[in-house]
Amino acid sequence: MSIDGKLHFNQRIQLITLSHDGIITTTDNNLFSWKKGSSIYDAHPFFEILRGFLLDDENTITEYSFPCIHLEENNLERICDVTIKLDLSEIIIMLFDYTQKYNELNQIAQQKNESILKSRELELKNEYLVEKENFKNNFIANINHEIRTPLTGIMGFIEVLEKTKLSFEQEELVRIIKRESKHLGALIEDMVDISKIEAGQLNIIHERFKFHDLIKGFKETYTKIAEKKGIEFEMYVDPNIQESLISDKTRLHQILNNILNNAFKFTDEGKVSFTIAKNYQRTNKLSINFKISDTGVGIPEKSIPKVFERFTRLQNDQRRSGTGLGLAIVKSLVEALQGDIKVTSIVNEGTTFSINLPFQFDILKTATPKPKKKKKFKLPTSDQKFKVLLVDDEEVNQYLVMKILINHGSFYVDVAMNGEQAIKYVEKRFYDVILMDIKMTVMDGYKTTHIIRNHYGDKEIADVPIIGFTAKATEAERDKCLKAGMDDFIGKPFEQDDLLNKIAKHLQKKTAQ
Amino acid sequence: MKLSKKVVLLGHFGVGKTSLFRRFIDDAFSEDYKVTLGVQIKKKVITLPSGIELSMVIWDTEGHQEIENTRKSYLLGSHAFVYVFDLTRSDTYENLNDDIAYLKSNYPNVIIRIIGNKLDKVNEKEIKKQLKENATPYDCLTSAKTNKNVSDFFIELAEELTK
Numbered sequence: 306m307s308i309d310g311k312l313h314f315n316q317r318i319q320l321i322t323l324s325h326d327g328i329i330t331t332t333d334n335n336l337f338s339w340k341k342g343s344s345i346y347d348a349h350p351f352f353e354i355l356r357g358f359l360l361d362d363e364n365t366i367t368e369y370s371f372p373c374i375h376l377e378e379n380n381l382e383r384i385c386d387v388t389i390k391l392d393l394s395e396i397i398i399m400l401f402d403y404t405q406k407y408n409e410l411n412q413i414a415q416q417k418n419e420s421i422l423k424s425r426e427l428e429l430k431n432e433y434l435v436e437k438e439n440f441k442n443n444f445i446a447n448i449n450h451e452i453r454t455p456l457t458g459i460m461g462f463i464e465v466l467e468k469t470k471l472s473f474e475q476e477e478l479v480r481i482i483k484r485e486s487k488h489l490g491a492l493i494e495d496m497v498d499i500s501k502i503e504a505g506q507l508n509i510i511h512e513r514f515k516f517h518d519l520i521k522g523f524k525e526t527y528t529k530i531a532e533k534k535g536i537e538f539e540m541y542v543d544p545n546i547q548e549s550l551i552s553d554k555t556r557l558h559q560i561l562n563n564i565l566n567n568a569f570k571f572t573d574e575g576k577v578s579f580t581i582a583k584n585y586q587r588t589n590k591l592s593i594n595f596k597i598s599d600t601g602v603g604i605p606e607k608s609i610p611k612v613f614e615r616f617t618r619l620q621n622d623q624r625r626s627g628t629g630l631g632l633a634i635v636k637s638l639v640e641a642l643q644g645d646i647k648v649t650s651i652v653n654e655g656t657t658f659s660i661n662l663p664f665q666f667d668i669l670k671t672a673t674p675k676p677k678k679k680k681k682f683k684l685p686t687s688d689q690k691f692k693v694l695l696v697d698d699e700e701v702n703q704y705l706v707m708k709i710l711i712n713h714g715s716f717y718v719d720v721a722m723n724g725e726q727a728i729k730y731v732e733k734r735f736y737d738v739i740l741m742d743i744k745m746t747v748m749d750g751y752k753t754t755h756i757i758r759n760h761y762g763d764k765e766i767a768d769v770p771i772i773g774f775t776a777k778a779t780e781a782e783r784d785k786c787l788k789a790g791m792d793d794f795i796g797k798p799f800e801q802d803d804l805l806n807k808i809a810k811h812l813q814k815k816t817a818q
Numbered sequence: 819m820k821l822s823k824k825v826v827l828l829g830h831f832g833v834g835k836t837s838l839f840r841r842f843i844d845d846a847f848s849e850d851y852k853v854t855l856g857v858q859i860k861k862k863v864i865t866l867p868s869g870i871e872l873s874m875v876i877w878d879t880e881g882h883q884e885i886e887n888t889r890k891s892y893l894l895g896s897h898a899f900v901y902v903f904d905l906t907r908s909d910t911y912e913n914l915n916d917d918i919a920y921l922k923s924n925y926p927n928v929i930i931r932i933i934g935n936k937l938d939k940v941n942e943k944e945i946k947k948q949l950k951e952n953a954t955p956y957d958c959l960t961s962a963k964t965n966k967n968v969s970d971f972f973i974e975l976a977e978e979l980t981k
Contacts (some may be wrong), residue, residue, distance in 0.1 A: 350861035350875045357895035373856020415853045422832045
């Protein structure tokens with residue numbers, strides 16, 4: 306409808322006639338001002354299609370329709386449906402301008418396609434982030450392995466060094482190296498915990514344990530630390546709390562130890578108090594509140610929301626070491642145990658951490674398994690030295706284990722650089738025990754163990770005690786070692802006594818058979 | 819000698835057909851995605867080393883997930899089809915083999931070329947490995963954004979169209 310109120314049906318249509326050589330013979334110029342007498346091929350490249358139709362002698366089609374063709378003239382674009390009629394005498398072109406209709410459709414299509422593309426983009430971004438996260442977690446797991454190996458060497462040699470005759474100054478230096486190495490070890494543990502939390506691989510193991518014994522352990526440890534620092538340590542434990550509870554004992558210990566450790570770290574005078582009180586109890590469930598307060602440096606109000614963030618170290622004090630991961634881990638652990646944690650603090654007056662954690666207990670009294678004490682084994686009596694085959698490709702580990710065993714005086718040690726070499730050795734000589742590293746080049750510990758166990762009829766070879774020796778100190782790794790046919794497992798870093806004890810245990814077992 | 823050949827760009831929506839079209843014709847690129855409705859047609863005249871002056875009339879068609887949905891009239895009188903897929907979206911080349919088979923059977927005399935576009939967004943080595951593993955055919959990997967391989971592709975096609 307035009308402004309004069311009359312219908313102009315032809316207003317959005319242009320009619321053009323052409324001769325067979327493409328020259329415009331008539332045009333109403335309703336849409337485009339292509340001149341009569343000019344070539345249609347110069348008007349717009351769309352019309353080039355006509356050449357094909359006209360050149361094709363076998364073509365019997367006389368009418369063609371092309372919807373939604375973008376045609377431009379002098380920077381003005383119209384979206385038209387085009388009909389071409391081929392006649393013997395002339396060619397008729399009809400242009401129907403549907404610009405408005407198509408533009409409306411265009412908006413809908415734009416929205417629809419954009420949303421599909423956007424969601425795909427988000428999917429891709431998500432995939433990328435997951436990939437990145439996995440890479441990071443794998444990296445942390447691998448770097449953990451790589452750091453643990455040399456650290457085992459360092460810790461082991463410190464122990465060896467400690468047992469030698471040292472001057473006062475040397476003793477002090479060894480003490481510092483030991484302290485720093487332990488700190489590095491703790492940092493690795495923190496990193497592994499964080500990567501496990503992020504990967505959703507943090508397993509909570511509910512077990513029955515003696516709650517009051519665990520708390521007593523804290524009392525003993527931190528009373529000594531308090532005495533050393535010259536501060537007070539107060540502790541109150543609600544006597545109504547059951548003797549035995551069910552929760553993840555290891556993670557509970559980690560949470561409380563971390564907070565207590567922080568409290569002592571940041572308190573130079575005054576006291577640290579540790580209160581444990583029952584919140585409520587229903588059937589076999591109870592909630593316990595753990596409150597750890599100190600009179601330390603405190604946390605500025607604006608920094609309180611950040612305390613549970615990763616790599617947050619509020620006090621820029623080099624005397625107080627820390628990775629800035631501890632509280633982030635604590636929070637994640639508390640959440641994994643379905644609890645909550647709060648912090649209140651006043652600068653120069655002190656800080657209080659309050660943790661609520663749920664527990665379960667047995668309504669009927671059941672005997673709580675006594676914690677296993679490490680059993681001490683003695684080497685069987687022998688007038689000959691025990692023959693040990695150490696299979697390890699790390700020079701530092703070889704040297705460390707050799708040093709420990711040779712210093713002990715009861716062992717004769719052969720060293721194989723890898724599994725293949727180990728096989729050659731066991732074929733030549735009988736061993737009393739084999740210490741088998743897992744991750745080795747050429748042939749790993751699992752495969753080597755499998756061959757020793759399955760390829761020899763001679764029991765002296767096939768039944769030799771094998772102790773897995775790995776830098777991955779995980780339960781899964783332990784199971785893998787046992788599945789592969791090993792008798793035992795020792796994680797790196799290890800203590801001299803643990804290594805000797807394990808060897809003694811299996812030598813005793815072998816002698817008894 | 820002067821020749822005019824019709825080349826149709828086909829493929830899913832958002833794979834970069836219009837970007838390749840604009841890059842080749844106007845040497846321009848925009849990050850903004852603008853849907854193509856129907857078809858846009860532009861011409862580029864190339865003088866080949868043989869002296870032939872070729873008018874490449876390129877039809878940039880609207881994207882469809884299924885090639886059968888492309889309007890038949892757009893494909894009439896074509897000399898070449900360029901099937902474009904997006905290297906970052908596997909769904910744009912999942913049915914590629916079927917689409918190519920459809921084109922070959924319905925348009926046996928038309929040259930068919932396949933382009934994987936948006937090379938700037940992926941690792942070339944990785945994507946080539948992936949395409950090989952999935953048995954995804956392609957003639958050229960391009961980036962309309964960085965202009966990688968775009969002109970070379972169309973010039974090679976032009977040579978082929980004049981053979």
